[in-house]
Structure formats: C-alpha cells, structure tokens
Amino acid sequence: MPVPDFTLPSFGRRWLQRLPATPPAWLLVHSLNQLQKRQVLAADMSLLSGKTFAVEICDAGLTLTFSADDERFHTRNTSNTPDLHLAANLADFLRLMLREEDPDTLFFSRRLRIEGDTELGLIVKNLLDSVDWDSTPLRRFMQH
Amino acid sequence: MQRLPELICPAGSLPALKAAIDNGADAVYLGLKNDTNARNFAGLNFDHRSASEGIRYARDRKRKVLMAINTYARGGDSLRWRAAIDEAAALGVDAVILADLGLLAYAHERHPSLRLHLSVQGSATNYEAINLAQSLFGVQRAVLPRVLTLDQVRHVIANTSVEIEVFGFGSLCVMVEGRCLLSSYATGESPNSHGVCSPARFVRWEDNGKGMDARLNHILIDRYGASETAGYPTLCKGRFEVEGHTDYVLEQPSSLNVLAMLPQLLDAGVAAIKVEGRQRSPAYVAQVTRALREALDQAGQTGQRFSVKPAWQQALSKVSEGQQVTLGAYDRPWK
Numbered sequence: 330m331p332v333p334d335f336t337l338p339s340f341g342r343r344w345l346q347r348l349p350a351t352p353p354a355w356l357l358v359h360s361l362n363q364l365q366k367r368q369v370l371a372a373d374m375s376l377l378s379g380k381t382f383a384v385e386i387c388d389a390g391l392t393l394t395f396s397a398d399d400e401r402f403h404t405r406n407t408s409n410t411p412d413l414h415l416a417a418n419l420a421d422f423l424r425l426m427l428r429e430e431d432p433d434t435l436f437f438s439r440r441l442r443i444e445g446d447t448e449l450g451l452i453v454k455n456l457l458d459s460v461d462w463d464s465t466p467l468r469r470f471m472q473h
Numbered sequence: 474m475q476r477l478p479e480l481i482c483p484a485g486s487l488p489a490l491k492a493a494i495d496n497g498a499d500a501v502y503l504g505l506k507n508d509t510n511a512r513n514f515a516g517l518n519f520d521h522r523s524a525s526e527g528i529r530y531a532r533d534r535k536r537k538v539l540m541a542i543n544t545y546a547r548g549g550d551s552l553r554w555r556a557a558i559d560e561a562a563a564l565g566v567d568a569v570i571l572a573d574l575g576l577l578a579y580a581h582e583r584h585p586s587l588r589l590h591l592s593v594q595g596s597a598t599n600y601e602a603i604n605l606a607q608s609l610f611g612v613q614r615a616v617l618p619r620v621l622t623l624d625q626v627r628h629v630i631a632n633t634s635v636e637i638e639v640f641g642f643g644s645l646c647v648m649v650e651g652r653c654l655l656s657s658y659a660t661g662e663s664p665n666s667h668g669v670c671s672p673a674r675f676v677r678w679e680d681n682g683k684g685m686d687a688r689l690n691h692i693l694i695d696r697y698g699a700s701e702t703a704g705y706p707t708l709c710k711g712r713f714e715v716e717g718h719t720d721y722v723l724e725q726p727s728s729l730n731v732l733a734m735l736p737q738l739l740d741a742g743v744a745a746i747k748v749e750g751r752q753r754s755p756a757y758v759a760q761v762t763r764a765l766r767e768a769l770d771q772a773g774q775t776g777q778r779f780s781v782k783p784a785w786q787q788a789l790s791k792v793s794e795g796q797q798v799t800l801g802a803y804d805r806p807w808k
C-alpha cells in the first residue's frame with residue numbers, strides 16, 4: 330500500500346517537539362546497529378567512521394543526530410555541525426525507506442534537502458539502496 | 474505482432490537488478506565497484522559475490538546480464554580494465570559493453586566467445602565506424618550516441634548487420650558522448666577518465682535563505698528558487714550569465730523519453746532500447762521498467778495505432794531530471 334500524502338498536523342508537531350529528540354535518535358541508531366550486525370546493512374564503516382549525521386523530519390520539527398565510529402552508530406559526539414544533513418517530511422522519508430520513491434526524484438522536486446558532504450550522502454544513499462530486504466523479515470513491507 | 478526490441482535496464486545494486494527483472498526487463502546492465510565503468514560512485518555497483526547472485530537471479534528467470542566496462546583505460550595502467558573483462562568472462566555475463574579500442578581487442582583475443590557490445594561512450598555515430606568495429610573485434614551490438622535523429626538511426630540500421638541499441642529513457646548528456654570536457658574543466662575528473670561526471674565530493678548544495686545554491690568545485694553552477702525543480706549538478710545543465718541574461722546555456726535539466734516514438738523505433742528495427750540510470754535507486758528502476766515494459770508490449774500489439782497512456786507518461790516525468798522530458802535528438806529538425 331503506497332504511503333498516502335500527508336504532512337503532520339500542527340498539534341502532532343507541537344506534541345512531538347515537547348519530547349526530547351534523544352529517544353527517536355537512539356531508536357534509529359539501535360535499528361541501524363541491529364541491521365548492521367545481521368549483515369542486512371552491509372556498511373563499510375571505514376567510510377562512515379568519525380562522521381556525524383542529522384536527519385531532519387521537517388513536518389515533525391524533529392532533528393535526529395547521530396554519528397558513527399569504526400564499528401557502530403551511536404548518539405554521542407553530535408554537538409558540532411553535522412557532516413551530512415538530510416531534511417524531508419515524514420511521509421517522504423517513509424516513501425524513501427519503503428522504496429516507493431527514489432531520492433533523486435525527491436531531490437529534483439525539492440522534497441529532499443541534502444547539505445554538507447555530498448559524497449557522504451551518496452555513500453549513505455547507495456548503502457540503503459543495496460539492502461536486500463528479501464533476506465529479512467521486513468520483506469512483506471517492501472512489496473507493493 | 475512485431476518482434477520487440479529488448480528492454481535493457483540499469484542496475485546499480487542487487488535490489489535494483491531484482492526490481493528491473495521483476496518489472497519486465499529483458500536484460501540488465503551493471504558495473505563493478507571501480508573506475509572501469511562510467512558510474513563509479515561510492516557505494517554503488519557490484520562485487521564478485523553480488524554480481525554472481527544477480528546473474529543467477531536473472532538466469533533463473535531467463536533474462537540477461539550485461540557488464541559495462543565503458544571507461545577508457547589509462548595509458549600504462551590497463552590492468553584493472555583487463556581484469557574486469559576477465560572477471561566478466563569468468564562470471565559468465567551475456568555480453569560486455571566496451572568503449573576503448575584496446576580493450577575491445579583484448580576481449581576479442583582473450584575471450585573469443587564473449588559477446589561484445591560497443592558502448593555509447595565509443596561514440597560510433599555512423600555505420601562505417603560500427604562495421605569497422607565488427608570486422609576488427611566481432612562486435613555484435615552497438616549502442617548509438619544520443620545525438621542522432623530518427624532518420625539517421627534508420628540510415629545506420631539499413632547499412633549494418635550489427636544490432637543497434639538506442640536510448641529510450643533517462644538523463645541526457647548533451648555533448649557527443651564521451652567527448653565532453655566540462656567536468657574535467659571544473660574538477661579535473663570526467664566520465665571517460667574517472668567514470669564520473671561532476672564527482673560528488675566536488676558538489677555542495679547550500680541553502681541561501683531564499684533557495685538553494687549548487688556549486689561544483691566552488692563554482693556556482695545554479696541557483697534554484699524555493700519551488701523550482703532541480704537537476705544533477707553538471708556544468709552542462711547549469712544557468713549562466715551570457716550577455717546580461719542568466720539562463721540555461723547548453724541544456725535544460727530534463728530526461729530523454731521516447732514513449733511517443735516507440736512505433737517508429739520498432740519499425741526502424743532497433744534491437745534494444747536502453748534505460749539510463751545505474752546511479753538511481755531500486756524505486757526508479759521499478760517505476761521506469763514497468764512503464765516501458767507496458768508501453769513496448771502495447772506498441773508491439775497495436776503498431777501505428779499505438780497511443781501513449783497518461784499513466785506511463787506520468788510515471789516517467791515524475792522521475793525525470795527537472796521533471797521535464799524531451800525527445801532529444803530523435804526529433805531534431807536540424808542535422
């Protein structure tokens with residue numbers, strides 16, 4: 330089922346903004362590490378090590394920041410300007426993750442913003458693209 | 474029903490390969506993870522393991538896999554390119570797509586049973602060049618540069634027994650393929666030498682308060698208003714000031730789309746239609762392959778009564794650069 334068009338209504342945004350951003354960032358980092366551990370995410374950590382990332386969910390008014398070292402992702406050392414900053418609305422991030430839209434399409438239509446180290450952005454994009462969900466229990470979410 | 478040209482789709486990763494095959498590609502083309510192919514982007518492409526798995530996936534479904542080794546080997550340093558050809562032969566790909574004459578000769582001598590396609594980067598725009606490649610290296614198919622009109626494509630096909638493949642959809646590269654120096658001018662690296670136009674590490678997008686600036690090695694190449702569509706950060710698609718006007722000078726960000734011309738291409742007898750975009754994600758590959766598969770089947774059945782379905786056009790426009798499409802050179806009044 331395709332992700333419907335939506336932007337988070339303002340009451341949702343206000344509610345989300347009252348939460349500290351750390352738990353969602355922690356959840357993201359934890360999921361990434363799990364995928365990485367099971368080799369679903371075939372990340373070459375040497376390319377990501379020492380980099381900080383900011384994922385801004387615009388309509389939620391929420392920015393998740395995290396970083397990577399040689400082995401894993403974590404929520405430490407995220408105070409400085411991120412090396413890579415990605416910004417989009419929640420619906421579009423969902424479409425990206427579910428492979429309903431490709432990032433170039435969203436970029437061309439200005440629904441995805443990429444700032445900072447463009448090559449790092451490409452590495453991250455290609456890393457996510459190379460995940461073969463067929464080999465995971467998430468398979469059924471990825472078919473439509 | 475007419476014999477249909479093969480639909481050749483891009484694969485930058487295993488999921489993209491599967492998306493192409495699941496949505497009706499007759500063949501996919503892919504490259505290795507290095508500068509032996511013209512989409513040498515960090516994290517993209519195949520190693521031995523993923524290539525073998527992809528080939529198995531395609532074989533099981535009776536589809537083909539082609540390997541692009543379409544950059545030019547550097548003088549005195551052609552080992553990587555030769556190794557790529559050996560690897561392709563060992564993997565058992567259905568053909569390799571080559572541009573460099575030295576590599577064509579190497580592949581022809583070393584692997585006589587390996588099928589050779591002449592890459593678009595080889596810039597063979599006339600039948601003499603194509604026939605020469607056939608007699609020298611046994612090339613069985615040539616991919617035509619995107620600079621020929623439909624009549625010129627017909628003329629080539631009429632004068633060669635080499636199969637002719639043409640581009641059907643994707644981002645355009647306006648210069649005579651393989652000869653553009655714009656990327657080298659700005660960054661020192663170009664598609665032919667390093668397998669990439671406008672390498673990502675030279676690209677910066679910056680919010681300027683009112684919109685977005687695109688810079689290539691610090692050179693401002695475009696400035697997008699808040700709601701303007703964007704394209705790839707290549708010099709050819711930038712906006713520049715010429716005689717007091719700032720606009721696109723060489724090319725607008727747009728993608729080639731031959732939907733409207735499918736019956737003519739079928740009549741002309743093209744052997745294959747290719748989709749550009751190994752740098753794109755599986756979602757793009759799935760959407761474009763699906764639309765072109767339906768359109769091709771439809772064109773094969775209805776011939777000249779063929780009409781383009783709005784849904785295909787929509788699917789293709791959406792994923793296009795600058796969200797615009799063009800018939801490119803096929804439809805050009807001048808030659």
Ligand code: SF4
Nearest residue numbers: 646647648653670709
């Ligand atoms: S600058 Fe444009 S025309 Fe030149 S190689 Fe790059 S994409 Fe092609």
